[in-house]
Amino acid sequence: MENKYDIIIIGTGTAGRTFAGKVAHSGLKIAIVDSREYGGTCPIRGCDPKEVLTNITKVIDSSNRLMGKGVRIDAPLKLDWTSLIKFKKTFTEGYSSKTEKHLVGMGIDTYHGRAHFENQNTVVVGMDKLKGEHIFLATGAKPRTLNIPGEEYIITSEKLMETKKLPEKIIFIGGGYISMEFAHIARRTGAEVTILQRSEKVLRAFDSDMVDLLMKASKAAGIKILTNKPVISVEKDNNGLILKVQSQSETEPEIQIFRADMVVQGAGRVADIEDLRLENARIKTEKGAIVVDKHMRTSNSRIYAGGDCALEGMQLTPVAALQGEVAAINVLEGDSAEADYTGIPSAVFTIPVLASVGISVAKDDDKYKVIFQDRSNWYTTRKKGMEFAASKVIIDEANDRIMGAHILGPNAEEAINIFASVMRLGLKASDIKKLIFTYPTTCSDIPYML
Template identity: 70%
Template sequence: MEKDYDIIIIGTGTAGRTLADKVAHSGLKIAIIDSGEYGGISPPRGCDTKKMFTDLAGVTDSNNRLIEKGVGTNYPLKIDWPSLIEFKGKVTKECPGRIENHFVEMGIDTYHGKAYFENQNTIVAGEDKIKGEYIFLATGSKPRKLNISGEEYVTTSEEFMKTEKLPERIIFIGGGHISLEFAHVARRAMSEVTILHRSERLLRHSDVDMVNLLIKATEAAGIKILMNKPVASIEKDANGFLVRTGSKSGTESETQSFRADMVIHGAGRVPNIEELHLEKAGIKIEKGAIVVDKYMRTSNPRIYAGGDCTSESLKLNSVAALQGEVAAANILNENSLEVDYTGVPSAVHAIPVLASVGTSASKNSDKYKVIYQDRSNWYTTRKAGMEFAASKVIIDEANNRIVGAYILGPNAEEAINIFAAVIRLGLKASDIKKLVFTYPTTCSDIRYML
């Protein structure tokens, strides 16, 4: 069967869904394709589901921090893992069907199967061939290949959230946000947790000072973090897994071995584009990602892309939604809207949360005014029973505008949105002083962070 469409969308994650919603009532004929369950990574298998796990870890940790400070239990709690998995299953079970029905109700034709280009405007989807005037690629990402012996024994983050019984000893490969977040979750389920990171720095895109403080909080929770430990191989035996690392110091090399019952992939993700046959559509790729311009247009002017499969910006749910909106506007109205990444916030949902927006700078920067506050003794931190909390605000003194902000501590993921709005709207640092917040909250602390 061969059909013609005005718009074909490949991928049903955040970017694909957003574009579909924006163009659905345009009167155009639209098709959408997914090789797996509808919904992509998030919400059914990504950010939304992960937040269920990190939120529960936070509740468990909060109880334990407040023992003998008024909380109702006098013994430490731990995550009831089997009930968490059961609850997660109930919440996410109907998600793919609900998302697909949403497309159908909007009059969008849905297809299942692996999609790839036959030529510049023809897509093969399973047993179907469909042609599109415009095509939007939103195929997301997948775990990076580790290229080590025993890689088949590694558990992905998605598989981790399906594990019915959490083992006693867990090793995370890599020091990115996935490892840190799930390490804190596993620790609150009373697993013994180790992070093996290949280089000297965790969360390399974040602020060094704030990350170092988060590392202290993570180690205080009983999580081992070992730097310069690139994983070389994984072996399976009767006692679980033997993970070998190799490290180099000058001309000397050192090999170490670690025991675990589960090894989890936290070493990053890459665009999921290998099977699309993009060369047949004349689409340019750089460093394994689809190259797009400020309109989210690929090197083929009739094909747009958004989300984790592109080379643009941070790999965040909010960014994927923004890119889907921009691509939709430009398909409907010939490149009328440029994407703007100013003031996009992000958060590492560890315990405590590290939230950030904008640029980074050291405390002794000679380019910016940097205001660092140790917030460990502030009321909002003490009432939560937390030991580690801080903030860093970076100001361009030439125009008195905030160009970066970092918050570590209770409710940081919410409070950072204030700074994100200020940066995106181009407001001055002095404008924050005019704001009135509910008190006492982390947002009411913002005035004192400046």
């Protein structure tokens, strides 16, 4: 069956839902398609449920840090994984049906199935053919394929959050934010946790000086982080999983053996576009993602893309929302809006949290004024029982503009928003001195970070 639409949306994650909300009341005929549960990664199998786990983990960790300092417990607390997963499900169960019901309520036709392009304006979904005047691609991302023997024994973070009971030994492959965050969670269950990173650095998207401090905090928590350890295979025997790792010695490569009860893929995500048959729609890709311009338009002038499947912008929920909104405005109003990525913050929800916005440079950089503060003995750190905390602010003295800010420590994910707002609004570093914050809070520390 062929149906004609003014707009077809492929994907119901943050970008797709934002786009849908902006165009729904335009009077145009709209269809939306998804091959999985309606709602996308973030609210169902990504950042939202993960943050439920992270929040409880921080409560456990905080209580243990403050033992004998006002907290009276007989032994260190451990995270109860089974009840935590049950609690997590209260946030995810029913979300998909509510999302689809909301879309239908806005007058949007919903389809289920994996879509692919038949030609430049026609999408095939199962037995249906949808012809669209405009199409918005928001198919998101998926875990990267490692292409190693035994990959079938490796689970994703999505599967991890569905596991009813965690085993004693867990290895995470890759040193990105997924591995780091879930390693901190798993460690608080009492599990033995190891991260194997194939290259020299973990969290390469974050400031290296701050990451070095986070590494120290992670190791102090009992997390083993081993770099230059590319996993080349995974095997299974009666005692669990065997990982073979190729390590570079001074003379020649050597193979090391690691054992685990569970192996989790944390080696990054890639755009979920490989079977869309984009070539049929003359849509250009680079580096495994869809090429878009500043209007979020693809090489096909009637097709737009946004979110994690697009080459532009960081893979963050706020970026997906921004791109979905920009694309919707441009479909309705003829390319009048541009995506502005100034001052978009990000965070890795470890313990402590590391939050960043803008550029990163070394502490001794001479191009900018770099203000590094060891905040381990500051009041807001000590009252939390934290051992590791710091900040780095990068200022262009020629125009008094903040070029970057990085915070490690309690409430860093909230405090970074002040720096992000200053950057996005084009304010000066000195303008922060004019702000009045509630005291004593991490935000009230911000003037002293400058």
